[in-house]
Amino acid sequence: MPNATTSLYSVKMRASRGGEHISGAERICTSEHVGPIAASLNERALGHPKGTPDEIHLTVRGVDPVSIGYVPALEVEEVPCQSPEQARDFISTRLKELGVAAPVARRVDELMHTVSGLRGAMLVDARTGERIEPDRERGVRVTNLDARSQVTGPTKNHHHEALVLASKVCHHPKILAEVCISDDPDYTTGYLAARGTYYRIPKIKRPGEDVGTRVFVCAPMTAEEKKELISYLENRVIVVDDAPAPGVAAPGFDELCAQENRRWREADLERTQRVFGTAQEATATVDGAERVLLSSSNYLGLSQHPEVVAAATGALRQFGTGSGGSRLTTGTTTWHARVEEAFASFTGYEDAVFFATGYQANLSTIQALNRLAGGNLEVFSDQLNHASLIDGCRIAGLHARVYPHRDMAVLDKLLSVSRSEHKLIISDGVFSMDGTVAPLPSLRRLADAYGAWLYIDDAHGVGTLGARGRGTIERFGVRPDILMATASKALGAEGGAVCTNAEFAHLLRNQARSYVFSTATSAANCAAVCAALGVIDREPVVVDKLHANIERLSRLLQEAGIPVPDGGWETPIVPIPIGDEAHALRVSERLQDAGFHVPAIRYPTVPRGKAILRVTLMSTITGDQLARFVEALATAM
Incomplete structure (x- = not known):
């Protein structure tokens, strides 16, 4: 870019005849090019196919290089x-x-x-x-x-x-x-x-x-x-x-x-980090101040559960802090094998492949599916799908046909006109911003009717939906071909498991790029995930407490006159619609002053003018904390 002493100019040409516009063009150039470019633009106006102009306006003005x-x-x-x-x-x-x-x-x-x-x-x-x-x-x-x-x-x-x-x-x-x-x-x-x-x-x-x-x-x-x-x-x-x-x-x-x-x-898109001085508990220290935490995905409070912490500590002493390599070199320990067995058992699939993050799991799985389809995979994607699903399609070079959020009629129509041999329907199970749940039975029906594969990212569903916390598959009694379940939300740890049939799991272990080329997560993390799955199995009360808090918050919001869907919320993600971005930030700041940590979610995460407060619940939040929050929210809005 030119420095502050460089002279730059905008040269514009506008040509018309009888008041009717014929041609226009412009260039940005340094001072020595102004004359030749002006002559070039003038010659261009005189030779336009729409006829010879009777007026040609050439304007030259300086341009500040710093403003470009x-x-x-x-x-x-x-x-x-x-x-x-x-x-x-x-x-x-x-x-x-x-x-x-x-x-x-x-x-x-x-x-x-x-x-x-x-x-x-x-x-x-x-x-x-x-x-x-x-x-x-x-x-x-x-x-x-x-x-x-x-x-x-x-x-x-x-x-x-x-x-x-x-x-x-x-x-x-x-x-x-x-x-x-x-x-x-x-x-x-x-x-x-x-x-x-x-x-x-x-x-x-x-x-x-x-x-x-x-x-x-x-x-x-x-x-x-x-x-x-x-x-x-x-x-x-x-x-x-x-x-x-x-x-x-x-x-x-x-x-x-x-x-x-x-x-x-x-553009009002800048973000700043909030620094936590404590664990993700009901009351946490955020930026040096103690606040009730209503924005964490530690839905069941398992990141601090004694059994989960003890399992991680034991594996840490045995295997150390790092895995030392990718899963196909030195990165697979007994805990890595156990966590895959545990996920397969928990979800009822033949096998599960564990990745370092859910994001990696989605990117690599979509790439592998396209490779499996010979590069001819046609994708049908919900409008509000998570960025990892969208990026997976982009990186794989796929053109996704996007249907309006949970609109099965449009999806049906798109599938009906598809001539592709290999089709993939992808959807979040629980949508991360608005807390809605994918219509899994309808998605399964359409997938079967049109011979499509069904892929559900249930990052926010596993551990939160269903009486036993099995997610959308338990909620609806329907199974997709591929289920991505993360450990970084309700399970209180890290990683993502792709649950599927044995043959596709074997294919992923050989062809999923982030599995093959990325350093594996630690054994301590895998041990923590195994323990968390065990806690949900043995102590379903942690899921019950979360469901009770979801029901309680829905009732309190309704009593305060704040919009709630018919029947209340079903998931721990509760969006509070605000609209204007600046107002959403003000409401969030007022809640912070009142002792509650609830960030404002703005564009580009949500559309412009559709800012929300994204409340997320944990089973460890008390009824008194929720009542005080709703009171503070009503005042702040």
């Missing part, structure tokens, strides 16, 4: 569409996979083919399909952008310029997708940009067809958020990092990190 933001270029994927009809079908399908409802997708298609002549873009609310830009005659213009490898000369490179613009647009968290058809009558290639990918769509219109516009599909937002979005699109100077451009050096490592941290902070 850098964003990565989108990945490019060529879409093999052979007709405008196929292009429209592709766009509609992709929008629906992003969670855009069918009526809104149809509205976007209608706008793309009926609105033209705008100098800017339309903003469309993904929830309602309404246009929300302030000036519908002008639209919202995306300006102040360039690329490091910008093509020079008077000839327009449609693809390159479109990629640069789409990269800036889609970097903003409120933009779900951009759809564009060029207003150049001779240029028939358009694009859809979403989720880090630029889908280049040939034959999006017919040659000579008089259509051309762009639509930004936006997540729901407040008036202030919309104002910030428009300011970013029109005013924020962005350089797309695809390759170095002459005269514009790449920013140094420290400066690039500082820029990104500043951008994150300005």
Whole structure:
């Protein structure tokens, strides 16, 4: 990136005829390139296919190098569409996979083919399909952008310029997708940009067809958020990092990190760690202050259970602190073998494969499943699935078909049109942010009906659901093909077990990359997990106490006038809806002052404007503590 003494300029060209916009372009360059670039842009305006302009406006203004933001270029994927009809079908399908409802997708298609002549873009609310830009005659213009490898000369490179613009647009968290058809009558290639990918769509219109516009599909937002979005699109100077451009050096490592941290902070996304001085008990020391802990996943209080601690201590004395290698080298002890046997017995599966974390388990298992399917696995994923499932699909190079949260009708429809030989339905068992439970019987029925494999991540279900704490499989009496159960939540330790049939377990031990290449968790941890599973078997009262606390909190919240689902909550994850991010932080701070630790959960963990307080319960919390919490919450809200 240029230093503070480097002179940078924005050179913009706007051409029109009879007041009608014909062409526009801009570049960011150093002082010695201003003249040649201005001449190049002028030549380009005079040779536009829409005709010779009668007015050409060239403006040159200085740019502060420190103000420049850098964003990565989108990945490019060529879409093999052979007709405008196929292009429209592709766009509609992709929008629906992003969670855009069918009526809104149809509205976007209608706008793309009926609105033209705008100098800017339309903003469309993904929830309602309404246009929300302030000036519908002008639209919202995306300006102040360039690329490091910008093509020079008077000839327009449609693809390159479109990629640069789409990269800036889609970097903003409120933009779900951009759809564009060029207003150049001779240029028939358009694009859809979403989720880090630029889908280049040939034959999006017919040659000579008089259509051309762009639509930004936006997540729901407040008036202030919309104002910030428009300011970013029109005013924020962005350089797309695809390759170095002459005269514009790449920013140094420290400066690039500082820029990104500043951008994150300005977007209200910055987080700070809370430091615990005690164990995860009902009352804990957080940042030096004693507070009632209502945010831990130590649901059954087992991390401090005497039997669990004693088992870990004994294994620690016998095997030491580390495993010394991966599971296939020196990392498998007798405790590793025992914990896999214990998980298989606890869940009723033939075998279980134990990974160092649940995150690793999900990533490696999805990769192994895709390999098993010959690289042709089609995934159907719930909209609110955990990041580890989403990242597993991404790292495996899979395109997941996302269905709305627990919407079995949409999932049924997606499966019905699938032509893939190998299909995988993946879902959380208990969803980590909203505490809802996956409809396991319906998922099993659909998987069987369409020949799909069913994979459930029951990280928050094992130990919390069912009279014996077996999770969603006990709650519904239904079994997925693959169950991922973690030890890091209700079991009070660490790690993730993939419970499945013997053949797939053997395959994972040979092909799951984090199992093969990552250092194994310690024997002490495995011993703790075994002991925790034993405690649940012998002392089901720990599960009963948790269920009683869930019922108690549901009743107290309802009595205080705070929204509760019909029948109350079923899981120890209780989201308290707040909405505004700033207000959620204030409520959380007021609760801290009152002696309760309940963090505010904000974007990007949850959608913007949908901030929550995520309360999690433990069996060790007392009724008096819950009553005082609800009283403090009602006052803080």
